[in-house]
Amino acid sequence: MNKVILMGRLTRDPEVRYSQGENPMAIARYTLAVDRRFSRNNNDDQSADFIGCVAFGRSGEFAEKYFRKGIKVLVTGRIQTGSYTNKDGVKVYTTDVVVEDQEFAESKNSSSQEGGFSGGSAPAPMAAGDGFMNIPDGIDEELPFN
Numbered sequence: 001m002n003k004v005i006l007m008g009r010l011t012r013d014p015e016v017r018y019s020q021g022e023n024p025m026a027i028a029r030y031t032l033a034v035d036r037r038f039s040r041n042n043n044d045d046q047s048a049d050f051i052g053c054v055a056f057g058r059s060g061e062f063a064e065k066y067f068r069k070g071i072k073v074l075v076t077g078r079i080q081t082g083s084y085t086n087k088d089g090v091k092v093y094t095t096d097v098v099v100e101d102q103e104f105a106e107s108k109n110s111s112s113q114e115g116g117f118s119g120g121s122a123p124a125p126m127a128a129g130d131g132f133m134n135i136p137d138g139i140d141e142e143l144p145f146n
Contacts, residue, residue, distance in 0.1 A: 002078040004097050006051060007105050008032035009072050014055075016064040026060030029053070029096075030067060032075065053077070055099035063102065072105040 014030040033048045053075055055063050067073065077099045086092050 004075075004077050004079055006032055006034050006053075006075045006097065007072065008034035008048070008051070010067055010069050011050060012069045014063045014067050016060060025057050026055075026064060028055045028060035028063035028067075030055075030063060032073070051097060052095070053097045053099050055102060059099050059102060063099075066104075074103050074105045075099055076101045 009032065011031045011033050014028040016026055016028045018024040018026055030053055032051050032053060034051055036047045036049060075097065077097045080096055080098045082094045082096075083091055084094070
């Protein structure tokens with residue numbers, strides 16, 4: 001089984017090209033900076049791996065429209081290896097993640113000072129001292145579970 005799940009931040013805006021032919025297809029390439037869980041030399045320096053991703057078709061169009069440098073995304077896909085000979089005659093080996101699914105891993109404003117989602121018109125319930133949200137009285141009838 002060849003399955004990859006990554007969560008990281010885009011290192012730059014995606015680079016998008018379109019294939020030639022009757023029905024051009026979007027091909028988006030971007031790099032994710034994925035934090036490592038553990039450091040190799042037991043110090044507090046946080047390190048990351050920089051993993052190339054390629055998204056085709058509608059996924060590529062989505063990346064072109066919505067993905068920007070610094071946003072945190074979740075990607076699932078498969079590893080694909082390949083090789084080519086560059087103009088100097090040197091064989092270059094490649095490893096990319098071919099994107100099968102991609103989505104945002106945080107809200108648009110979560111990295112700002114206030115954080116959280118600001119798209120709604122009603123304010124979100126404030127968190128109580130124990131870290132849980134306060135649920136307004138009388139809402140029990142509207143919940144789909146008990």
